Amino acid sequence: MKRVIKKIKRAAKKSLQKKSNVPRKKAVTKVKRAVKKFKKNCHKIDQANWKSSEKKYTKKAKKNHPEKK
Secondary structure (H helix, E strand, C coil): CHHHHHHHHHHHHHHHHHCCCCCHHHHHHHHHHHHHHHHHHHCCCCHHHHHHHHHHHHHHHHHHCCCCC
């Protein structure tokens, strides 16, 4: 679980560094909220669904903070 949370944070941080018009404070709260949501849902997820849920949440983090190309 820690690995996934790191992934979410890293994805968000990277995109926020590129997207300078997002205020830092707002970005940090967004990341915290995503992590909190993931932790809450993690208790419901059984081992069989683990891989798919991991993909879903890393994708969501990138979607919430789209990187500028």
